Amino acid sequence: MSDVTHGSPLLVTASLTKSFCLGKNNTLEVLKGIDLTLNRGEMVALLGDSGSGKSTLIQILGTLDQPTGGTVSLDGTDLFKLNRKKQAEIRNQKIGFIYQFHRLLPEFTSLENVMMPLLIGREIPKIAKEKASKVLEQVGLKERLLHRPGQLSGGEQQRVAIARSIVTEPILLLADEPTGNLDRGTAWSIFELLQNLNQDLGLTCLMVTHNNELAQHLNRQVHMIDGCLAAHGDES
Numbered sequence: 001m002s003d004v005t006h007g008s009p010l011l012v013t014a015s016l017t018k019s020f021c022l023g024k025n026n027t028l029e030v031l032k033g034i035d036l037t038l039n040r041g042e043m044v045a046l047l048g049d050s051g052s053g054k055s056t057l058i059q060i061l062g063t064l065d066q067p068t069g070g071t072v073s074l075d076g077t078d079l080f081k082l083n084r085k086k087q088a089e090i091r092n093q094k095i096g097f098i099y100q101f102h103r104l105l106p107e108f109t110s111l112e113n114v115m116m117p118l119l120i121g122r123e124i125p126k127i128a129k130e131k132a133s134k135v136l137e138q139v140g141l142k143e144r145l146l147h148r149p150g151q152l153s154g155g156e157q158q159r160v161a162i163a164r165s166i167v168t169e170p171i172l173l174l175a176d177e178p179t180g181n182l183d184r185g186t187a188w189s190i191f192e193l194l195q196n197l198n199q200d201l202g203l204t205c206l207m208v209t210h211n212n213e214l215a216q217h218l219n220r221q222v223h224m225i226d227g228c229l230a231a232h233g234d235e236s
């Protein structure tokens, strides 16, 4: 992408902490001061043992949960200084999510599932339909617009979920084990699709994965160890 801002910081966290209160005098510290910078156009793998705090971090970066302390700045905006309504707006406009399980709405078609975030953002239905069809074509599902999730293969369902995550043209894609539930071949094809989107759209992507082989193909790897980031690269 020829964006002049390519490579400048997009997402910056400083001293980010998260604790869960489990009862009186029982607090679980899950994130212990995360300083992470994602630069524009970067595709970064987030690795770490089960329970190390990866999903907790992703949820907070996407404003789906609140931190206990520290800051998250996205595109120059301090996310947790905003009220919940404004956070929801930013989430809808600037952030895309992909999960291990697709979380598509079973009673809706591929097209309707992908239109959903646009309609939530008050897009005109006709335009939402056009945009959703185009993105579904982009992920190779032109012939599956009217299928419901139950009528699609696992890889196809994940492609619909990817289409849904990018239809609003987000600047940040947060993916929590997007290939974790797929066989090796399908995982690679989904991974390649994400790489193409990263290259074609300049999309910045943080991807949680347990798959070291995939992670090595990304620009950078960061490792979460018991709520802390082990520096491998330039997170500072």
Ligand SMILES: Nc1ncnc2c1ncn2[C@@H]1O[C@H](COP(=O)(O)OP(=O)(O)OP(=O)(O)O)[C@@H](O)[C@H]1O
Residues within 6 Å of the ligand: 020, 028, 030, 048, 049, 050, 051, 052, 053, 054, 055, 056, 057
């Ligand atoms: N709402 C919650 N209340 C209490 N503890 C929680 C909550 N959410 C997460 N935790 C705890 O925080 C720790 C980190 O969880 P998290 O889901 O972030 O791990 P993870 O690195 O994503 O693991 P996995 O690779 O298994 O998905 C776990 O020990 C978990 O039990």
Ligand SMILES: [Mg+2]
Residues within 6 Å of the ligand: 054, 055, 056, 176
């Ligand atoms: Mg997780």
